[in-house]
Amino acid sequence: MTSAPPLTLTVADDVRALAPHFTHLAVEARGLSGGPSDERSSVLLDDAVRRLSARLGGRPPHEHPHIAAWRAAYSAFGAKPSRTRNSAEALARRALADGALPRINLLVDVYNAVSVAHLVPVGGEDADRIQGGMRLVRAVGDEPFETAAGGEPAVEHPEPGEVVWLDDAGVTCRRWNWRQGVRTRLTKESTRALFLLERLDPMPLDDLRAAGAELAEQLSRLSPGAEIVVRDPA
Template sequence: MTLTLTVSDEVRTIAPGFAHLAVEAHGLRNGPSDARSSALLDDAARRLADRLDGRAPHEDPHMAAWRAAYTAFGAKPSRTRNSAEALARRALADGGLPRINLLVDAYNAISVAHLVPVGGEDTDHIKGGMRLIRATGDEPFPTVAGGEETVEHPEPGEVVWCDDEGVTCRRWNWRQGVRTRLTEESVSALFLLEGLAPMTHGELDAAGAELAGHLRRLSPGARITVHAPR
C-alpha cells in the first residue's frame, strides 16, 4: 500500500476489537452522481430497512458498539453520531440519502448497506502516513462553518485520523476535513472501512469486496487493491 496506516495503542485500549480494511484505488474516474450511483444508494436503503426490520439504527449491535466507543473517548454519541449511524438515519428519513458524486455515493452505499463506517480520502492530498490517535488538542482541522473556511482543533483525548499536516477526520469517523475529501477531480483514493465487534473480519471483507466491485464498474480500468482487516 502506498500509504501507511497505524492505530495508536491508546486507541486500541479503548476499542480492543477495532479493525479496519483499506481499499486502495488509482486511475479512478469520478464525476457527478448519475443513475448508476443513485441506484446503488436506493438499493442500500432497501437493504438497510430489511436489516433493521423496524428498529432504529442505534439499536443494531454494531452501532451500539460504536456508541460505546464514542462514549469511551468522551463524545456524546446521541449528538455526534458515527458516520454510519448518521447516514442510516438519513436513508430512513423522508428525502433519503444525498447524492454527492460517483465515488462518495459508492462508499456511502456500502456504509448504509453494511452499517459500517466508511470514509474516502484523496491520496494526492494526504501528507505522509495516516494515523488514528487520541488528539492533544493542538492539531489543525481545516473545515467549513457557516459557509466560511475555518480551522478548528479537536478536543484533547478525542480520537482522530490525521496525517503529517493535521486532522483528516474528527471524532474517529464523524466529520471529514475539506483538504482530503473526494471531489470530481479525484483520481486516486483510499477508502477506509472500520469495524468493531460484533462485526467480524469476514463481514468487513465482504463490505470491502462489494465496494471494490462498485469502483471497478464506475471506473473501468482503475487499479484497485483490497488490504485485509487488521
C-alpha cells in the first residue's frame, strides 16, 4: 500500500490566543473497511457508556473539568455552551439520557465510542473529500458550510469570529467541534479517514494520547491491514 502524504493541519494564531492550551491529535487511516453498524461497534458503544458512567461518578457531564473547560472556550468566542454543546458533552448527555449511543455506521460508531469513553471531542472526516489542508480558524462569516435542513441540502455560514475547521472548499465543522458538515462526513463507503481528537487543560496530554491509541487499535481490529498513523499532539 502506497502511503499518501499526511494532510496539513494548522491552528490560527487567534485561536491559539483564545485557548492557549488547546491541543489536537490526528489519526490518519487508509484501507479502512467501512460499512453499517454491527455487533462489533455496538459492543464498543455499550462499553463506552459504562465507562462514561464510571468516569462521571454520578455527576452531570458539564461538571467534569474537561467539559467545563470546553464550555469556557465556547463562551470565549460568543457561543452559548448550554445551547451548542461541544461534541463530547452532547454525546455524553445523550448516552446518559437514553442509556445508549446511536448507531450511525461502523467508522462513526468507533470514534463516538472513544469520545464518550474518554470525554474528549473526536471528529472523523472522509480524507478523500477534504480539499487542501485543514485549518482551525476564527471565521470571517462568509465561508460556506454544507448541511441539511428539513432533509434537503442547505448552505449556512458561521458567525463572524466563530471557531471553525475548514478546508479549501469551506467549513467542515462549525463551532469548533459542534456540528460536522455533510460534504466530508464519514459514510459506510469511506475507506480513508482523518480523525481529530481535541483537548484543553486540564486534560493531561497522556490521556489524549491514550484516547488516540485506543482509536487506532479499534480501527485496526475492525479493518485488518489498514494503514494507520497516529500523529503526536500539536
